[in-house]
Amino acid sequence: MFVVFVFGLLIGSFLNVVIYRLPEGQSIASPPSHCPQCGTPLKPVDLVPVLSWLMLGGKCRYCKAKVPARYALVELLTGFLFLFTYLQFGLSWMLLVHLVFVAVLIAMTFIDLDHQIIPDELNVFLLVIFVVANLALGFIPWKDAVFGALAGFIPLFLLVLLTGGAGMGMGDVKLMFVLGLYLGLWHTLLTLFLSFIYGGFFGVVLLATKIKKRKDAIPFGPWIALAALTTLYFGSNLISWYLGFLL
Template structure:
């Protein structure tokens, strides 16, 4: 029953995150105006806003004007529901669950906004910073020195890359994102996340170039790989580090 509760909670949060993904880059309020069709401007009723279910029942179309509604709305809701269930199974009930769910909820809009607009809004990084301070004051989940070292280790390599490439290879949004996430992770997991993000981003970049989906001079967002690497580090980082140390100590 709690797994079902976590899934329902996740898809409800995912529905809100869809609003964040659409409105924040447009510099619009995430509260007002209420949810409405972007084509006919009709205000959506409660039966139109049931996560996943409404999209399926309405066959991916607006009830009022028939305009097609992207499948991604339902996809985001579903993936957040799955991540909430997975996180609960991984860490159980406790303060760690709260921390992981909040970080996950922060990373999802960062992924999709960067994919759509090649930006990571400062509002999300600032919110993450405030969130970290509150959580660490309440739960003391990481020593403050380790958090500061994590932010430093996370941001400095990316900042150097930005300066060397004059912003052509990396944006300051990625630097700020890695600094904020480094606070949550501490220096060891921040370093691992940075390493994994380059591996994931580099691998996909090669694949896209080989398949000619992207050209050599076309930009590719790096924020999603930082976010995915952070999720990996959160759940399996300690095991990965122990495994790596066991190899080099042989």
């Protein structure tokens, strides 16, 4: 368990690089990690997830510029979600698929919050991982995957057409298409339903607390991500409960 958590922290550190560089069109491989303020290359002691940020008091060792607490938050969030994913699914090859799924959703969430975009690179990466993993592991019937992709794509695509893209972009549509492949038909429908519930609820909260104004853009991607994670962990139980309630 501890190893999975530490692995998650390390991946979270890498996700910080992805979140910062990908929207800017920069390489995530080079140059090596450096302070964005003074440009000084960071040493391994500066890159220990969470601990380096705490020990340096949230500042750069070299120029003393403030380092946002969100860097440590992303690392901790990734660590805890990786651990929870392990506890839900156990040690298997499918665990790796789920961890990739979780990691991409984390990166996508923070990029969308910052820039109101979902990079095509993340959707393509998820698509490639799905095809390779399903060919190797056969974790979902291809027919169910295709129906799931269509169930995710069509409603949001029609919504974008009808609204002219107000409040939702094609990045969200592409994301739901790829997530539908992983989740299948019924879990994709649940994800869509939950994403609108989450988006509506938290949208009202943001407006009520004046964090956002009526004319401010509120990205939809984070609510898709939260809904997809809810479905990944609890989807089967939620669907069973709902069907049992109806019957």
